[in-house]
Amino acid sequence: MKFTKSILVLFVFLIASAFTTKTNKGYQIGDTIEDFKLKNIDDKQVSLSDYKDAKGFVIVFTCNHCPYSIAYEDRLIAIDQKYKKLGYPVIAINPNDPEVSKGDSFEAMQVRASEKGFTFPYLFDEGQKTYPKFGATKTPHVFIVSKQNMSVEYIGAIDNSSRNPDNVSEKYVEDAINSLLAGKKPTKTTTKAIGCSIKKL
Amino acid sequence: MIKKYFYSLLFVFLLFSCKKAKKAIVSKQITIVKSYNYNELKPLLEKEDNKTYIVNFWATWCAPCVKELPAFEKLNKEYASKNVEVILVSLDFPKQVDKRLIPFINKKKLQSKVILLDDINENIWIKAIDSTWSGAIPATLIYNKNNRKFYEQSFDYEQLEAELQTFLKI
Numbered sequence: 001m002k003f004t005k006s007i008l009v010l011f012v013f014l015i016a017s018a019f020t021t022k023t024n025k026g027y028q029i030g031d032t033i034e035d036f037k038l039k040n041i042d043d044k045q046v047s048l049s050d051y052k053d054a055k056g057f058v059i060v061f062t063c064n065h066c067p068y069s070i071a072y073e074d075r076l077i078a079i080d081q082k083y084k085k086l087g088y089p090v091i092a093i094n095p096n097d098p099e100v101s102k103g104d105s106f107e108a109m110q111v112r113a114s115e116k117g118f119t120f121p122y123l124f125d126e127g128q129k130t131y132p133k134f135g136a137t138k139t140p141h142v143f144i145v146s147k148q149n150m151s152v153e154y155i156g157a158i159d160n161s162s163r164n165p166d167n168v169s170e171k172y173v174e175d176a177i178n179s180l181l182a183g184k185k186p187t188k189t190t191t192k193a194i195g196c197s198i199k200k201l
Numbered sequence: 202m203i204k205k206y207f208y209s210l211l212f213v214f215l216l217f218s219c220k221k222a223k224k225a226i227v228s229k230q231i232t233i234v235k236s237y238n239y240n241e242l243k244p245l246l247e248k249e250d251n252k253t254y255i256v257n258f259w260a261t262w263c264a265p266c267v268k269e270l271p272a273f274e275k276l277n278k279e280y281a282s283k284n285v286e287v288i289l290v291s292l293d294f295p296k297q298v299d300k301r302l303i304p305f306i307n308k309k310k311l312q313s314k315v316i317l318l319d320d321i322n323e324n325i326w327i328k329a330i331d332s333t334w335s336g337a338i339p340a341t342l343i344y345n346k347n348n349r350k351f352y353e354q355s356f357d358y359e360q361l362e363a364e365l366q367t368f369l370k371i
Contacts, residue, residue, distance in 0.1 A: 066262075067294065138335055162323065163294050163295075191324045192334070192335065194323055195336050195337055197263075197337040197338060
């Protein structure tokens with residue numbers, strides 16, 4: 001009886017600690033992600049399950065105000081235009097609380113998307129429920145997910161020259177998608193770059 | 202008459218020069234921020250002298266960074282005599298150094314040492330500075346020869362001072 005009890009306690013502890021790690025760190029490479037339903041700039045709700053023909057997704061936490069996000073706007077449009085037809089559309093999500101970051105309100109998102117001519121959905125993480133599941137910490141922060149198993153294949157930066165598009169020598173996101181399209185795992189699964197911390201109260 | 206004229210001229214001259222000298226002291230404007238690549242910055246992140254270093258990664262465009270700067274400035278002032286030094290590592294875009302960073306430092310009268318980190322290899326140096334750093338700023342490294350800790354977070358003065366205290370005790 002005592003033995004069973006201690007096993008049970010241990011079990012509960014393990015479950016609890018595993019759960020804690022998950023909530024703190026968010027998705028890791030190989031993890032299966034949950035779908036989400038978030039409001040797009042056209043006021044329609046968007047879920048990953050809406051994309052019947054996709055092979056995967058380039059989920060990018062980004063925003064209006066961050067200079068690193070702004071520096072990548074044109075490159076994100078180019079990635080979407082190149083890879084959407086190959087089955088990997090860009091899904092942009094603004095994770096910031098507009099109460100803290102004034103320039104990142106839903107209305108401001110609509111304005112920016114139309115100014116830049118975003119070719120991809122630009123979703124608002126209302127109530128900030130989605131970004132913690134991913135463990136996103138900054139903008140921009142990319143998660144590439146393959147649709148089979150909905151597993152995380154890549155986490156990190158878009159390329160190796162955030163500040164200057166002319167100096168890019170390694171296109172992390174494109175390289176990862178190309179590998180996946182070829183039926184292989186990406187060679188680099190995690191990269192790092194400077195970004196703006198996600199704004200919360 | 203000539204003598205009187207001479208004295209008044211001398212008086213005016215003294216007044217002018219005095220005013221000029223005073224002005225130079227009041228507004229000690231900086232005109233240059235030294236730029237480092239990671240290999241040049243690295244020695245500043247691993248000194249083994251008797252000081253405790255607080256290295257804050259920030260940028261003028263980062264609102265929470267700007268908000269917490271007064272805490273670092275205050276700490277630098279209060280603990281200057283206790284072997285503590287604050288280094289503010291700016292991640293401003295190099296082309297905005299003259300337009301934004303230098304005017305900002307002068308306007309806020311920053312007293313802590315400000316340097317620019319200009320290095321494209323973010324994927325290498327972010328991990329090298331601390332394996333847990335995702336790359337988000339603000340971020341702060343506190344270290345001395347005995348202890349080292351990295352914080353991907355914002356600070357207020359009380360929190361920062363409390364963290365510093367743990368380094369000074371050892």
